[in-house]
Amino acid sequence: MRALVLGARGAVGAVAADALRAAGHHVTGAGRTPGPGVDLRVDLRAPDGLARVREAAAEHDVVLHASAVEDPALARAVGRTPLVDASATGRYLDGLAAAVAPGGTLVLGAGLVPGLSTVLVASLDARPGDEIDVAVLLGTGETHGDAAVAWTAGLAGAALHDPPEGGTVINLRSARVLPTRSGTRRLLRADFPDHVLVGRARGVTVRSYLAAGGAATTAALALVGRFPALRALVARMPHVGDDRWEVGAVNRRTGERVAAHGRGQSAATGLLAARAVEAAAAARGRGVVTSADLLTLDDVARVPGVRLG
Incomplete structure (x- = not known):
């Protein structure tokens, strides 16, 4: 699986990217500033930010959005490449759901x-x-x-x-x-x-x-x-x-x-997001879903550090 991680230097994105690499997946880390784990410079606030995401998403099987930039247009920019969003902002997630491309897959809520x-x-x-x-x-x-x-x-x-x-x-x-x-x-x-x-x-x-x-x-x-x-x-x-x-x-x-x-909290959020990314890659074309549509209690219990009860 080829995963594009937006916000790869962040507290959540870095953990998710490392977990995906450890599982044997190819990860392209994207971020606004250069540094460890950043393979692609992308500033979502810049005029060409979404265009750069569009180009990169076409070469990947799934996109994880773990940056602090909440722009619903991201759902259109990734096209039919599944998008997993780790945001906790309800208004923004509603906007994403309204903007998802036809035939696309959008996972709302991936993390803790x-x-x-x-x-x-x-x-x-x-x-x-x-x-x-x-x-x-x-x-x-x-x-x-x-x-x-x-x-x-x-x-x-x-x-x-x-x-x-x-x-x-x-x-x-x-x-x-x-x-x-x-x-x-x-x-x-x-x-x-x-x-x-x-x-x-x-x-x-x-x-x-x-x-x-x-x-x-x-x-x-x-x-x-x-x-x-x-x-x-x-x-x-x-x-x-x-x-x-x-x-x-x-x-x-x-x-x-x-x-x-x-x-x-940050580590658990990143590891859970990585699990949602793996599930999303196999759910292409599902439309708008949540982690509850892709994961079970048994699935989350297998995430390192997460204990039920």
Whole structure:
């Protein structure tokens, strides 16, 4: 398999590219600046960026987009070459889905959240009308890339994209107590897009919630949510604690819960994205799909560092 990785120097793209190479695939790493792992200079913000992607995609079996540039026109630029996108921005993913080329394949949500979370939600025994809560717990001992920090800071004061309950829902301003491996935790409502990716298709209401590190750090996020002018503090939060992560999904009606955990959010996201790339290469012509359409719980359990339960 020949894979083109956009954002190959990033925290997620570098891990995914290395994993694909280790599995015996040919990888072309593309990035805005030269450096280790970058075989092709591509700046998606430049006037010729998408044209360069179009040329490169035609010579590859699949494209992984792991950069911070969110331009829905990318779906048209890759043509019929399957595109796997690791973004967690629901509005952008909706735009991609609307722009996919006829006969193309687009995998929305490849990584930890969405991606693994999408598979977990889809694995629940749910019926239309059910309400599913997704709990995302991220350790604060890990240094994340600039894009991940900017994404989290951008939640403050922003409204969720197309919330399932309708109306306007502001990130980080409402909370819910949910079960976790270490007991119940208070988590904050956050705009992870599984309500867009899997909730609509299955007729269920999906709400996602975020906790970062311990209760004190999560309370600090809640403060930023109330006072968005403080969002710059997100980048300055100290990296104390550990790098453990956990993602769980629970059906409110039945109480059924499925979860996964591990260490190293960026590494897990990259490894899961690499698995989605392998699955996408074999799914040419499937149209718009999610990780839940290509991967099972058994598949994600075989990803190094991902543990179910």
